[in-house]
Amino acid sequence: MRVSSQQIFDAGIQALQKQTGDVVEYQRQISSGQRYSKASESPLAAGLGVQVSMKRAVFTMHKVNQDYVNASLTTTDTQLSSLQNMLARFQQMTVQAGNDALGADGRKQLGYQAQILINSVDKFANAKDASGESVLKSVNGVSSVLVAPSIELDSALTYQEVMGRTVVGTAEDPAATPANVVGGRVDILTLLGKIKDNLVNGTGPAAQDVDDLQLALTQISKAQAKTGVLQNELDAAVQSAETQKQNTENNRASLLDTDLSEATSGFARA
Numbered sequence: 169m170r171v172s173s174q175q176i177f178d179a180g181i182q183a184l185q186k187q188t189g190d191v192v193e194y195q196r197q198i199s200s201g202q203r204y205s206k207a208s209e210s211p212l213a214a215g216l217g218v219q220v221s222m223k224r225a226v227f228t229m230h231k232v233n234q235d236y237v238n239a240s241l242t243t244t245d246t247q248l249s250s251l252q253n254m255l256a257r258f259q260q261m262t263v264q265a266g267n268d269a270l271g272a273d274g275r276k277q278l279g280y281q282a283q284i285l286i287n288s289v290d291k292f293a294n295a296k297d298a299s300g301e302s303v304l305k306s307v308n309g310v311s312s313v314l315v316a317p318s319i320e321l322d323s324a325l326t327y328q329e330v331m332g333r334t335v336v337g338t339a340e341d342p343a344a345t346p347a348n349v350v351g352g353r354v355d356i357l358t359l360l361g362k363i364k365d366n367l368v369n370g371t372g373p374a375a376q377d378v379d380d381l382q383l384a385l386t387q388i389s390k391a392q393a394k395t396g397v398l399q400n401e402l403d404a405a406v407q408s409a410e411t412q413k414q415n416t417e418n419n420r421a422s423l424l425d426t427d428l429s430e431a432t433s434g435f436a437r438a
Contacts, residue, residue: 226317227413233313234406240297240324241399247303248330248392250292255356255385258285262363262381265372272370279367286360293331293357304330316409321401330391331356332384348377354384 261278264270270278295303302309304327312320327333332353348359359380363373373381 223416224413227409227416230314230316230409234315234402234409237313237315237321237323237402238399240303241395241402243297243303244325245392245395245399247292247295248388248395251289251330252385252388252392254285254289254292255381255388258282258360258363259381259385261285261367262373262378265367275367275370275372279364279369282360282364282367286357286364289360290357293327302327315402316405317412319401319405319408321398321405325391325394329353329394330388332387333357348380349383354380354387356384356387359384 261282265275265278293304297303303324305324307326307328310322310324310326313323314320332349332355348354348362359377363377363381366373366377
């Protein structure tokens with residue numbers, strides 16, 4: 169078979185055109201960082217890339233939820249620490265009131281101080297966060313939040329588990345019950361009010377009230393412990409989500425991002 173000069177010339181032109189096209193394509197990959205310019209170049213990679221992008225959006229939602237739960241638990245822990253300090257101060261006053269040398273007048277002075285503390289306890293128990301939501305939620309106000317794939321956490325504690333009653337003013341409020349302990353929890357405000365009334369009347373607190381005050385302190389401590397457990401679970405969930413997010417990002421990069429080493433060497437050859 170004879171090969172004409174024209175065929176040799178055309179073959180050279182085609183080779184030049186192919187190499188020029190390769191140079192342009194490698195330049196595009198390097199400058200854009202994208203392996204493909206359109207989905208038709210690799211439908212499989214494009215389809216998988218869409219799935220990966222959807223997963224990235226889910227992780228973004230998880231991050232928002234993680235920040236929300238973290239802020240909520242941090243605020244709750246701060247409020248519980250303040251309540252713990254106030255109850256400890258109240259306990260000190262009951263010890264003082266048990267001193268016979270104090271007398272009725274001295275107990276009355278303690279009673280006035282006790283009222284100030286009760287007002288502060290009530291204020292902190294009903295505090296709002298930066299968004300105007302109650303820090304301690306109603307019984308039905310605590311929602312489970314998805315903070316990582318298949319991991320949900322409570323976003324807050326209830327007023328009932330901390331203060332021993334549901335939010336005052338609701339149909340669930342058992343405030344009319346005079347007992348210190350309601351449903352296995354100390355009704356803290358009722359207890360403090362009884363102790364304060366005794367002090368204002370010049371008498372010391374009843375022995376049962378003193379015992380219940382110690383139970384109230386334990387109740388707050390348990391609530392703080394629960395907050396700590398939730399925080400630890402959140403930290404573990406954040407780490408798990410970050411690992412999965414990184415794996416997803418690596419998959420996306422291997423599918424769609426330019427391999428700079430491969431593109432650079434291909435560009436040099438072309």
